[in-house]
Amino acid sequence: MNTMNTFKIVGGKPLFGSVRIGGAKNASYKLMLATLLAHTPSRILNFSHIQDVATVGKIITSLGGMVKAVGERALVIDPKNLHKFELSKAVGSEGRFSSMFIAPLLARFGRAIVPIPGGDKIGKRPLNWHFDGLRALGAEITLKNGVFYARAEKLRGTVYRFHKNTHTGTETVLLAAVQAEGITRLENAAEEPEIDDLINFLIAMGAKITRPEKRVLEIDGVAKLRGAIHKLMPDRNEAVSYACAALATKGDIIIENARAEHLESFLEQLNKIGAGYELGSYGIRFFYKGKLIATDIETRQAPGFMTDWQPIWATLMTQATGTSRIHETIHEDRFQYIKELQAMGAQITTYQPKVTNPENLYNFEYAKSNHDTPHAIAVTGPTKLKPGQFAVKDLRHGATLVIAALTAPGTSYITQIQHIDRGYESLDERLRSLGAEIART
Numbered sequence: 001m002n003t004m005n006t007f008k009i010v011g012g013k014p015l016f017g018s019v020r021i022g023g024a025k026n027a028s029y030k031l032m033l034a035t036l037l038a039h040t041p042s043r044i045l046n047f048s049h050i051q052d053v054a055t056v057g058k059i060i061t062s063l064g065g066m067v068k069a070v071g072e073r074a075l076v077i078d079p080k081n082l083h084k085f086e087l088s089k090a091v092g093s094e095g096r097f098s099s100m101f102i103a104p105l106l107a108r109f110g111r112a113i114v115p116i117p118g119g120d121k122i123g124k125r126p127l128n129w130h131f132d133g134l135r136a137l138g139a140e141i142t143l144k145n146g147v148f149y150a151r152a153e154k155l156r157g158t159v160y161r162f163h164k165n166t167h168t169g170t171e172t173v174l175l176a177a178v179q180a181e182g183i184t185r186l187e188n189a190a191e192e193p194e195i196d197d198l199i200n201f202l203i204a205m206g207a208k209i210t211r212p213e214k215r216v217l218e219i220d221g222v223a224k225l226r227g228a229i230h231k232l233m234p235d236r237n238e239a240v241s242y243a244c245a246a247l248a249t250k251g252d253i254i255i256e257n258a259r260a261e262h263l264e265s266f267l268e269q270l271n272k273i274g275a276g277y278e279l280g281s282y283g284i285r286f287f288y289k290g291k292l293i294a295t296d297i298e299t300r301q302a303p304g305f306m307t308d309w310q311p312i313w314a315t316l317m318t319q320a321t322g323t324s325r326i327h328e329t330i331h332e333d334r335f336q337y338i339k340e341l342q343a344m345g346a347q348i349t350t351y352q353p354k355v356t357n358p359e360n361l362y363n364f365e366y367a368k369s370n371h372d373t374p375h376a377i378a379v380t381g382p383t384k385l386k387p388g389q390f391a392v393k394d395l396r397h398g399a400t401l402v403i404a405a406l407t408a409p410g411t412s413y414i415t416q417i418q419h420i421d422r423g424y425e426s427l428d429e430r431l432r433s434l435g436a437e438i439a440r441t
Contacts, residue, residue, distance in 0.1 A: 004440035007402065007417055007428060011387060012409030014288070015251035015434040021239055021258060022048030022073060023232030025423040027194040029056040029097050030171050031201050031230065032077060036065065036104040037179060038205055041078040042227035043070065048235060048425040051418070055094050059087060059101070078227075079108075086113040089147060099127055100168065102150045103175035106139055112150040116143075126365060129166045133173035136160040137180050157182030157221055164363050165301040165330075167192050170217070174198065177219040178207040186217040192302040193262050197233045204228035236262040238424065240309050241399050243286040244316045245431070247275050248407045252287035253434055260284060265305045269297060269313070273320055294322030294381065299330050301363060311337045311400040317379040318346045319407065327353055327376040332364040335377055336393055337400045344385040344404055350374035387412040395423045402427065406436055413441075 023046040033056070035042040047053055057067040057075070063085070066078040085105045091098050096117040105112035117127075131141045131148075137160075139152040157180050162169060170190040177184035189195075191214075199209050199217075205228045208220035239258040243266075246253040260267060260279050270277055276289035294317060299307040307330035317324035318341065328334050338348045353376045358366045362375070387410035392398035398420035405412035417440075420427055428438045 005415060005417055006441045007405075007414040008439050008441050009402065009405040009412045009414065010410070010437035011385075011406045011412060012249075013406075013435060013437060014249045015246045015253050015406070015431070015436060017434040018254040018256060019242055019430050019434060020256040021234050021242070022046060022425055024194055024197070024235040025050055025052060025237065026167070026192075026235075027197045027232055028053050030100065030194070030198055031232065032056050032060065032067075032075075033097075033100055033104050034175060034198060034201055034205070035077040035227065036060065036079045036082060037107055037175065038225045038227045039080060040227035041066075041076050041080075042205070043074060043076050043229045044201075045071075045074045045229070045231040046234075047073045047075055047232060048238075049073075050425050051422045052097065056097060059091055062088070082108065085109040085111045087115060089115045091115055096168070099130060099148065100172050100175070102134065102139075102141070102148065103172050106134070106150055106152045106155065106176060107179045110152050112148070114148050114150075116146050116148065126164070126166070129163055130169040130172045133160045133162065133169060133186070134176055137173070137176050137184065139176070155180035155221075157184040157219070159185045159187070161187040162189065164188075165190050167195065170195055171198055174202070174209070174217065174219065178202055178209070178221060179223070179225065180219075180221040182221055184219040184221065186219070188215055189217045190302060191215060193233060193236065201228060201230040204230055233262070234259060237306070237308050239263060239284070240266055240306075241312055241403070241424070243277075243284075244312045245403045245406055246286045246434075247288055247292070248316050248319050248403055250288040251434070252285070254283060254285045256283040258283040265303060266309060269295060269305065292316075292320035292382075294320045294324040294379075296325040296327075298327040301330065307331055307334060308396055310334065311396045312403060314338070314348070314377065314379055315341065315400050315403045315407070318348075318381045318383045318385060318404075320379075320381050323378050323380045325376060325378050329361055329375070330363045332362070332366075332369045332375070333373050335374060337397045338377060340388070340390045340401055341385075341404055343388055343390075344408055346383055346385060346404075347380040349378050351376050351378065384409070386410065389413040390415070392416040392419045395419050399424065402431075402438075406431070406438075
């Protein structure tokens with residue numbers, strides 16, 4: 001991984017060319033964890049070269065497993081010699097994946113000791129939704145000095161309903177349920193494509209999982225799973241990032257491997273704002289074809305407009321004519337990027353939209369949240385952004401700053417880019433291949 005920690009970006013140049021996206025960050029390390037449920041090796045294809053994958057690989061190795069590159073984007077993971085169930089406390093600060101180790105370690109050893117996870121600073125992540133599901137399966141989980149201690153003599157099937165939509169919570173309980181005794185029914189289960197990717201891999205390993213109805217999963221536990229071969233789905237967040245960068249810079253790019261079925265809510269918004277795109281066997285072409293029109297969006301659970309896309313979308317809307325409104329309903333505090341965009345000249349104001357039943361609408365614990373935290377912004381454009389020097393706070397915050405800097409004529413400096421490396425493979429190299437003037441310093 002490149003250790004230089006600053007991007008120097010000279011913006012104002014349209015992007016043009018083709019970029020091939022790799023495997024989804026939000027699926028990759030979860031499939032790596034799923035391999036620990038088997039006793040024979042798995043081979044997973046189409047990994048992106050990102051920090052989260054490397055970190056999870058090191059953790060699996062520290063537990064006694066074997067992780068080996070077997071090609072440009074393939075890993076073989078052999079859990080045969082796995083013999084530890086405790087993660088070091090230092091692991092917690094490296095990503096939000098540490099708590100997901102609990103499920104496969106419980107299934108394998110009946111015990112797990114893991115630190116509180118870190119990750120992006122976008123508000124509280126309610127791990128109780130994950131752990132209540134594990135407890136329903138028979139696990140005992142306690143927290144002491146920043147470390148979770150989990151134990152289960154035997155995991156047994158159950159009926160469990162998630163209080164709110166939770167992507168990672170659904171995956172965590174799913175990983176525990178596939179080898180639990182009996183049938184587990186998960187209600188209000190999340191429906192993101194990355195979850196279906198995990199399900200397909202688990203089925204290839206011998207798991208019995210069905211979706212009998214919308215937002216319901218049924219898992220018939222099996223005694224043993226085998227290793228399998230699987231190709232990761234492409235990263236839809238990466239696709240949206242490059243698409244918005246192309247449109248904001250008035251460019252024209254092809255995103256190879258992008259799948260329209262993963263991007264339906266995004267493409268629907270592109271139709272509304274007058275952006276250009278074409279679908280093909282190669283992927284999707286995104287191109288600027290004229291004045292962009294402001295529009296309103298509301299982030300929603302799958303299959304709605306992703307919360308991960310809204311900071312990037314807000315940057316694009318600085319180049320649209322009129323006032324765009326963005327209502328964030330998934331996370332309670334995901335507008336940390338607006339101060340930097342405002343410093344670049346963006347006309348953005350925060351406000352609290354009128355909501356009849358906020359506890360039902362919002363996907364966080366509204367009653368326990370800070371009611372002074374704004375949940376919506378208005379973006380008025382088009383605005384000629386100006387360059388600046390900024391520090392990255394988290395992954396999507398970093399992508400937002402890079403796209404804004406590419407749009408702004410002049411030289412910008414983006415520091416703390418290790419957050420970007422967590423989820424974007426060689427972002428600077430790929431942008432240079434599209435004509436951007438960007439360098440690590």
